[in-house]
Amino acid sequence: MPKELVPVIEMREIGKSFGSNPVLKAVDFxxxxxxxxxxxxENGAGKSTLMKILQGVYQKDSGSIYISGxxxxxxxxxxxxxxxxxxxxxxxxxxxxxxxxxxxxxxxEPTKYGLIRDSxxxxxxxxxxxxxxxxxxxxxxxxxxxxxxxxxxxxxxALAQDAKILIMDEPTASLAKHETEGLFSLIQRLKKxxxxxxxxxxxxxxxxxxxxxxTVLRDGSRVLTSRLEDLTPEKIVExxxxxxxxxxxxxxxxxxxxxxxxxxxxxxxxxxxxxxxVSLKLRRGEILGLAGLMGSGRTELVNTVFGVLRPTxxxxxxxxxxxxxxxxxxxxxxxxxxxxxDRRSQGLVLDHPVTENLTLPLIDQLTVAGLLSSKKxxxxxxxxxKHFEIKLAHPAITVGSLSGGNQQRVVIGKWLATDPExxxMDEPTAxxxxxxxxxxxxxxxxxxxxxxxxxxxxxELPELLSVSDRILVMKDGRVSKSLDxxxxxxxxxxxxxxxxxx
Amino acid sequence: MSNQTAFAPTLSRLKRFEWRQNxxxxxxxxxxxLFAVLLRDSGFxxxxxxxxxxxxxxTITVMAVAMTYVIAAAEIDLSVxxxxxxxxxxxxxxxxxxxxxxxxxxxxxxxxxxxxxSGGLVAWLKVPSFLVTLGMLGLLVGVARWIxxxxxxxxxxxxxxxxxxxxxxGPVPTIFIWVTLVVGIGAIVMNKTKFGRHVRAxxxxxxxxxxxxxxTARVKFIVLMLSGGGAALAGMLYAGRLQSxxxxxxxxxxxxVIAAVILGGTSLFGGRGQVIGSLFGAVFIGLIxxxxxxxxxxxxxxxxxxxxxxxxxxxxxxxx
Numbered sequence: 001m002p003k004e005l006v007p008v009i010e011m012r013e014i015g016k017s018f019g020s021n022p023v024l025k026a027v028d029f030x031x032x033x034x035x036x037x038x039x040x041x042e043n044g045a046g047k048s049t050l051m052k053i054l055q056g057v058y059q060k061d062s063g064s065i066y067i068s069g070x071x072x073x074x075x076x077x078x079x080x081x082x083x084x085x086x087x088x089x090x091x092x093x094x095x096x097x098x099x100x101x102x103x104x105x106x107x108x109e110p111t112k113y114g115l116i117r118d119s120x121x122x123x124x125x126x127x128x129x130x131x132x133x134x135x136x137x138x139x140x141x142x143x144x145x146x147x148x149x150x151x152x153x154x155x156x157x158a159l160a161q162d163a164k165i166l167i168m169d170e171p172t173a174s175l176a177k178h179e180t181e182g183l184f185s186l187i188q189r190l191k192k193x194x195x196x197x198x199x200x201x202x203x204x205x206x207x208x209x210x211x212x213x214x215t216v217l218r219d220g221s222r223v224l225t226s227r228l229e230d231l232t233p234e235k236i237v238e239x240x241x242x243x244x245x246x247x248x249x250x251x252x253x254x255x256x257x258x259x260x261x262x263x264x265x266x267x268x269x270x271x272x273x274x275x276x277x278v279s280l281k282l283r284r285g286e287i288l289g290l291a292g293l294m295g296s297g298r299t300e301l302v303n304t305v306f307g308v309l310r311p312t313x314x315x316x317x318x319x320x321x322x323x324x325x326x327x328x329x330x331x332x333x334x335x336x337x338x339x340x341x342d343r344r345s346q347g348l349v350l351d352h353p354v355t356e357n358l359t360l361p362l363i364d365q366l367t368v369a370g371l372l373s374s375k376k377x378x379x380x381x382x383x384x385x386k387h388f389e390i391k392l393a394h395p396a397i398t399v400g401s402l403s404g405g406n407q408q409r410v411v412i413g414k415w416l417a418t419d420p421e422x423x424x425m426d427e428p429t430a431x432x433x434x435x436x437x438x439x440x441x442x443x444x445x446x447x448x449x450x451x452x453x454x455x456x457x458x459x460e461l462p463e464l465l466s467v468s469d470r471i472l473v474m475k476d477g478r479v480s481k482s483l484d485x486x487x488x489x490x491x492x493x494x495x496x497x498x499x500x501x502x
Numbered sequence: 503m504s505n506q507t508a509f510a511p512t513l514s515r516l517k518r519f520e521w522r523q524n525x526x527x528x529x530x531x532x533x534x535x536l537f538a539v540l541l542r543d544s545g546f547x548x549x550x551x552x553x554x555x556x557x558x559x560x561t562i563t564v565m566a567v568a569m570t571y572v573i574a575a576a577e578i579d580l581s582v583x584x585x586x587x588x589x590x591x592x593x594x595x596x597x598x599x600x601x602x603x604x605x606x607x608x609x610x611x612x613x614x615x616x617x618x619x620s621g622g623l624v625a626w627l628k629v630p631s632f633l634v635t636l637g638m639l640g641l642l643v644g645v646a647r648w649i650x651x652x653x654x655x656x657x658x659x660x661x662x663x664x665x666x667x668x669x670x671x672g673p674v675p676t677i678f679i680w681v682t683l684v685v686g687i688g689a690i691v692m693n694k695t696k697f698g699r700h701v702r703a704x705x706x707x708x709x710x711x712x713x714x715x716x717x718t719a720r721v722k723f724i725v726l727m728l729s730g731g732g733a734a735l736a737g738m739l740y741a742g743r744l745q746s747x748x749x750x751x752x753x754x755x756x757x758x759v760i761a762a763v764i765l766g767g768t769s770l771f772g773g774r775g776q777v778i779g780s781l782f783g784a785v786f787i788g789l790i791x792x793x794x795x796x797x798x799x800x801x802x803x804x805x806x807x808x809x810x811x812x813x814x815x816x817x818x819x820x821x822x
Contacts, residue, residue: 077713093713095706097773098699106703107696107715115694157714 006069008033008164008196009054014063016049023049025220026063031165036187036197038211038228040240042435045217047200051167055087056080068164086158088168094150094157096143101125103142104157128156133189148179155186159195166190169200176294177499184210204233216240241435251466251485254449258469259284262320263453264336264422266305269314274300276477277314282422287444287454289468291461291498297477298457299341302424306338307331318422332361337420339411341427341457347411350400354392355381357399357410361418380417388413388443405436412443423447424455429463441467461491461498473497525818526765526782533786533811537793544796551792553675557743559788560677561586561736562755566762566780567688568732571725573763574692576705576772577624577631579726581638582733582759585613586752588646589737593662594655594747602659609738610731616642617730621723631726639756646749654748657741666742677739681781684732689777698775701725705772758787761812787812 007030016024024046031037041047052058054065056074065072067083074080087093094103101121102109110120125138134152136145142153151171158166172180187197187210201207207214208228216224216239224239264282269275274297282288290298303309305316307325315322318334325331331338340347348357355374358381359366366376381395390409392402399410408428415423425444429437444467448454458464464471465488473481473494481497488494537546545551565582572579593609600608620638624631657663669676692698703711704721712718733752740751764770765786766779790811794804 078715081715087713093707093710095703095710095773097702097706097769102699106699106711109696109699111696115690116696116699 006033007031007066008068010066010069011050011054012064012066014050014053014065015061016046016053016058017061023220024053024060027217027220027222029215029222029225031196031198032212033196034191034194035213036191036199036211038199038201038207038214039217040201040207040214040236041217042240045240046220047217048169050217051087051169051198051200054080054085055167081161081163084162084164086161086163086166088151088154088158088166088171094142094153097141099139099141100136100145100149100153100156101138103153104128104138104160106157108161124160125156128160131193132156132159132186134186148175148182151175151183152186155190159190163195165196165198167198167200170202171199172201172203172206180206204236207236208233218242252445254285254287254445254469257285257449263318264305265317265320267315267317269301269304269316270312271300271304271309272312274477275304275309275311278474278477278479280472280479280482282453282455284421284453285448285451287448287456287467287469289464289471290455290457290474291464291471291494292474293498294459296474298474299426300477301474302338302426302455302457305331306336306424308338332418332420335419335421337415337418337423339415339423339425339428341430347414348399348407351398353396354385354390354399354402354410355395358384358395358414358417361414384413384417388416403436404432405439408432408436408440409443412440416447420452422453422455424457426457427459428456429458429460437463461494465491465494524767524779525815526767526779526786529765529815529818530782530786530789533789533793537789537796541793541796546793546796551796555788555792556681556785557675557677558791559784560681561739561752562758562762562787563681563781563784564684564736564739565729565733565755565759566766566784567684567777568725568729569759569763570688570692570766570768570775570777570780571698571701572631572729573760573768573770574705574772574775575701575722575725576708577722577725578635578760579617579620579631579729579733580635580756581616581620581642582729582736583752583755584639584642584646585616585730585733586737586740586755587749588616588642589613589734590741590747590751591646591650591655591749592747593738593741594657595649597657597659597662598655602662605659605662606738609741610734613730613732613734613737614727615730617727617733618723620730621726624726625719625723631722635726643749643753650747650749652749654746656746663742663745666738667745668743677743680735680739684735685777685781692775692777697721697724702773702775705769705774707773758784761816762787764816765812786815 010030012028013026014024015022015026027046027050029050039047049058053060054074056077056079059075065074072083074083095106098106101118104125105121109116110124111117122138129136129138132155136149136152142150145153155166171183175183190197199211211228213225213227214231214236215222216236218240261284262281263284266278266280268277268279270277278301290301292298300309304311305325307327307330310326316325317323323334325334355377359377362380363372366373366380368376378395385392385395388409390406390413392406399407402410429440432440441463444454444456456464456468469485471483471485471488471494472479473483483497565586569579569582589609589612592612593605596608597605616638620631620634623629623634663669665676671679700711700716700721703714703716704718708718737752741747744751762783763780765783767776768774768779790808791804794807799807
């Protein structure tokens with residue numbers, strides 16, 4: 001059967017520049033029928049540009065695209081859909097106020113005499129879910145579904161439009177463990193039906209589990225395409241980061257920097273059902289890692305300490321003195337800072353200049369006769385920018401125009417300028433590339449070495465293991481395990497502890 | 503929160519009943535009963551009084567149906583009251599100069615053109631609808647005053663008054679026929695046609711709708727044009743009932759219209775549109791106005807109580 005040998009997608013020597021900045025340099029990329037092809041690379045390596053060309057969001061400058069052997073021009077998202085390319089968006093693309101079936105058939109609604117037949121749409125959707133072997137009521141409103149089912153709805157929507165190729169961008173980012181398993185078995189079934197999947201992910205274990213081949217991009221060029229069984233994870237990481245080593249992920253013993261002095265002590269801290277009787281002690285200079293699944297109560301715990309949530313019982317003491325944080329303002333006075341999980345919505349005012357963002361928590365120190373002094377603010381922000389090596393053209397540009405890594409530095413800089421004793425960070429490396437990740441982790445170490453104490457939440461275990469001096473594992477709102485870093489032999493051990501298997 | 507193990511179909515249906523979205527029906531019945539008891543001696547339940555309530559709310563209802571589309575698409579139209587006023591004036595002037603049919607055409611065109619201008623600015627130049635229609639609000643009142651020198655324009659054409667005002671078709675007042683037509687078509691188009699679905703998709707998630715192939719700019723243009731058309735029809739109904747065109751007809755109606763739509767369960771953030779709810783929202787406001795008058799409250803007291811009731815009902819109908 002020679003037809004099987006023709007790749008479903010073949011992109012040849014794709015080139016693309018934005019202005020004078022080349023983002024793709026003659027990239028070749030092909031996907032076989034029924035193949036799961038992983039696409040990896042740092043942020044800015046060109047992955048998303050390549051995929052956007054395939055979806056018709058961007059136009060290529062040079063090169064050609066073949067679908068099932070015949071040359072096509074993809075000029076817009078509609079022509080991409082016509083040739084069978086479906087996208088499962090990282091940020092979900094459904095209409096929350098419509099039902100599952102209404103979303104699946106949006107713009108393809110079955111009609112009779114010009115009126116939509118919702119019952120027909122519903123039965124078609126039911127059938128579609130049956131072939132996907134997924135149990136989901138298509139009559140439910142999307143907004144009432146848990147996120148995992150949103151994603152299934154998106155996949156169904158793409159399949160309903162006869163997609164032959166699905167592009168999945170970090171599809172497991174918001175899924176719990178068992179939901180990920182469900183997604184993987186669905187991917188296996190789709191493969192058997194001859195559907196090809198381009199799988200964009202940073203997670204090595206997932207790539208090894210489900211992908212057949214991997215392509216790595218770096219600086220706009222393809223540096224590797226290979227079957228996964230011929231590759232070691234080290235080879236892949238090397239291809240992704242290039243010459244840079246991954247030294248920042250090595251754990252260094254920093255016990256000489258930790259004093260015996262207890263800075264923060266929680267006793268039986270409880271907040272509703274999310275945080276249940278958590279006790280912990282944090283020493284000066286210590287980096288305490290919080291591990292756990294999504295929903296295990298980590299975020300709620302730091303939010304309770306920071307005064308965003310009110311504790312229902314239990315106590316918080318700082319330097320041996322009991323305190324009450326009724327609001328973040330109180331917490332800041334008690335020299336606690338929290339760098340929240342979602343920096344775009346909780347940590348920054350994206351449309352405001354860097355200066356204003358940096359000086360927001362310091363605003364009281366920047367007044368002259370009760371009025372804000374922009375001179376003082378500029379001077380202060382330049383200090384912070386210099387200290388945290390934030391790369392920008394001018395402090396007056398908006399934060400939203402900075403790269404993810406630099407945005408994160410602005411958040412960290414903003415809070416450290418308040419001179420906190422205790423810094424809590426919730427997933428500080430989410431959404432930044434490997435290079436920036438390393439810099440942020442180094443920054444965390446530097447902060448702790450300067451005598452501050454850090455509580456770090458991260459779902460990326462290698463990173464948690466590399467900086468933490470001690471790791472608390474949380475499960476269902478409780479601390480299920482407290483592990484000294486030295487007691488943890490490897491990542492698997494910690495993973496098992498998180499899953500509750502050991 | 504989301505308990506997925508529904509034990510029996512009835513239980514799940516009960517859970518799915520969104521009482522917040524349907525608060526208007528509960529509030530409607532509650533207020534109606536309350537007034538029926540409190541005002542039993544003032545003739546509240548007298549058929550003539552009830553008929554009057556419906557008659558007086560007809561214009562608000564017509565505008566509210568069109569506004570339901572605008573708000574479902576996550577836009578807003580503040581110019582409806584002004585369009586109604588200008589349309590009443592233009593209709594009256596055109597009838598006296600050129601006759602009945604040109605008059606009706608002219609009145610309707612005023613609304614469609616004003617709506618199309620707002621819609622074009624919003625859809626293709628991406629100017630926020632709040633600002634565009636706020637500007638329109640002032641601009642159109644100005645035009646209406648200008649062309650009439652702020653004077654009322656009487657309408658003598660009895661056919662016009664019969665069709666748009668106090669006429670009857672058999673036992674049914676024509677104004678009810680207008681309301682039934684507008685509400686009926688509005689509800690079917692919203693719930694059963696691609697256009698209605700695309701309006702809600704546009705308001706529910708603009709980017710996603712665009713990626714799915716919904717022509718979101720066109721949707722925004724059309725809803726604002728329709729809103730202008732609806733407001734023009736309301737203006738013509740004012741002109742028919744009051745037998746004249748005047749720039750004041752419809753002044754301030756935008757607030758009652760928006761309140762009626764939100765009360766009816768349409769989300770101010772877009773994505774949801776309940777045409778029947780808007781009808782009840784409009785009549786609910788009329789009910790309150792009427793009841794407060796019968797209670798003997800003076801105008802200033804009415805305004806305070808009405809405002810408070812609307813805030814309360816909107817707060818309750820808000821999702822989360």
